[in-house]
Amino acid sequence: MYVLFNQNPTKWQAGVNFTTFFGGHQSVGQPYADRNFIGAFVTRNF
Known part of the structure; x- marks a missing residue:
């Protein structure tokens, strides 16, 4: 989800x-079945 x-x-x-x-x-x-990841970002364009 994004x-x-x-x-x-x-x-x-x-x-x-x-x-x-x-x-x-x-x-x-599924070797990654017990893993969850969350990420975030902020960008500024000039």
Whole structure:
């Protein structure tokens, strides 16, 4: 999932993302099943 926020005119941008892994059987089918990641960023254009 990814969400982006823009100011108009686009001087500032901010975003948040979230990644989750699911499925598989134990560590054989999906080795990342127990891991979730979240990230964020802010940018300024000039």
